[in-house]
Amino acid sequence: METTTTLGQRLRTAREQAGWSQHELAERAVAARPDVPGLFKTSISRWERDELVPSALQLGALAVALGWSSEEVQAATGAAA
Numbered sequence: 001m002e003t004t005t006t007l008g009q010r011l012r013t014a015r016e017q018a019g020w021s022q023h024e025l026a027e028r029a030v031a032a033r034p035d036v037p038g039l040f041k042t043s044i045s046r047w048e049r050d051e052l053v054p055s056a057l058q059l060g061a062l063a064v065a066l067g068w069s070s071e072e073v074q075a076a077t078g079a080a081a
Contacts, residue, residue: 006050007050007053007077008048009048010075010076011066014066015048015066018066025065025066026040026041029065030061032061032064032065033057039062043058059077
């Protein structure tokens with residue numbers, strides 16, 4: 001039986017592997033893309049719990065902060081390559 005990893009689980013795993021708090025990830029995402037609204041610790045918390053889904057712009061800022069490649073973003077979102 002295949003288990004599906006959610007975007008929230010992938011975000012949390014990547015953040016924890018980097019050794020960052022949610023606040024640190026939010027700061028790094030804002031530094032990467034200061035023009036993108038809604039990059040807050042509370043938002044990251046809700047994304048990690050799969051309560052909300054980040055917008056494409058927010059996900060892009062997170063990807064830059066986490067150093068994700070386009071393939072990693074596609075895997076995280078379940079998008080086809």
